[in-house]
Amino acid sequence: MDKIELLGKNKNKILNLGIIILALFFAFQNFKGSNEQLSALNTAKDNEVKKNKAFEEIADLEVKIDKYKKAFTKKDISYTLDVISKIAKNTSVEFISIKPIDEETNPDYVKSSFLITVRSADYHSLSNFISQIEATKDIYLVGEARITSENTGFATQDNETPNAEAGSSAEASSMLVLNLKISTIFINE
Numbered sequence: 001m002d003k004i005e006l007l008g009k010n011k012n013k014i015l016n017l018g019i020i021i022l023a024l025f026f027a028f029q030n031f032k033g034s035n036e037q038l039s040a041l042n043t044a045k046d047n048e049v050k051k052n053k054a055f056e057e058i059a060d061l062e063v064k065i066d067k068y069k070k071a072f073t074k075k076d077i078s079y080t081l082d083v084i085s086k087i088a089k090n091t092s093v094e095f096i097s098i099k100p101i102d103e104e105t106n107p108d109y110v111k112s113s114f115l116i117t118v119r120s121a122d123y124h125s126l127s128n129f130i131s132q133i134e135a136t137k138d139i140y141l142v143g144e145a146r147i148t149s150e151n152t153g154f155a156t157q158d159n160e161t162p163n164a165e166a167g168s169s170a171e172a173s174s175m176l177v178l179n180l181k182i183s184t185i186f187i188n189e
Contacts, residue, residue, distance in 0.1 A: 003183040010099070010148045012152075013033050016082070029082075036049050036056075037120075038099075040168050060168045066109065069078065069187060075171070076134075078186065079097055080098070081113065082096065083136060083138065083140075084116060084133065084158045084182075087120055087129060087133055087136070088129060090132065091120075091125050091128040091129040091132060092120065092125045093118045093120045093126065093128075093178075094118060094119040094120065095116075095118055096118055096119055096177075097115075097116070097117045098114055098115070098117075099114065099115045099116075100113070100114055100115075100118050101113050101114060101115050101181070105188070106188070107188065108187065108188055109185050109186065109187050109188055110185070110186055110188055111183050111184070111185050112183065112184050112185075112186075113143065113177065113181055113183040114181070114182050115180070115181055116179070116180045116181075116182055117177065117179050117180075118177070118178050118180070119150070119175050119178070120176050120178070121173070121174065121175060121176070122176070123176065125146050126147065126178050127177060129178070130142055130145065130178075130180070133180075133182065138184065139184055139185055140183070140184055141181055141182065141183045141185070142180055142181070143181040143182065143183055144179075144180065144181035145178060145179070145180050146178070146179045146182075147174060147176055147177070147179075148176070148177045148179075149173065149174045149175070149177070150176070150177050151168065151173075151174055
């Protein structure tokens with residue numbers, strides 16, 4: 001009878017303990033479900049962050065593509081002539097001629113080439129001319145370069161022009177002539 005008496009005295013405590021265990025069981029089940037939902041939400045959030053990052057990268061690429069499209073737009077001969085003439089003037093190079101030579105058409109782009117002839121007194125001016133052509137914001141590619149020497153008949157002394165037939169004692173000066181094949185590329189649309 002001791003056990004029955006002990007059970008009678010502690011009946012409320014046993015009942016309370018059972019209720020607490022049952023409440024803990026339901027709380028654990030509820031926590032487990034909430035934890036799974038939270039984990040699923042965190043995974044979904046991480047996926048959305050990755051997607052947003054990818055969309056931002058795509059938007060940046062679209063901006064870059066638009067910039068490249070502007071750089072590869074077709075330029076007419078007068079624009080090319082103007083750009084090259086300005087470069088020649090800035091580098092103390094005498095612009096002689098420009099002649100379109102061929103146009104290579106591909107499915108995605110067109111490559112136009114020009115033969116340019118310039119004259120200068122020294123190699124330094126010619127190298128500056130080529131460097132500035134390649135450094136322009138427009139796309140110009142130097143494909144071929146040929147330098148020749150040309151006797152101009154001008155004197156090397158200050159402001160004198162000798163007459164070659166008259167047998168002047170002043171020496172004739174040589175000029176350098178540069179023939180360049182320059183190409184530009186633009187996108188086919």
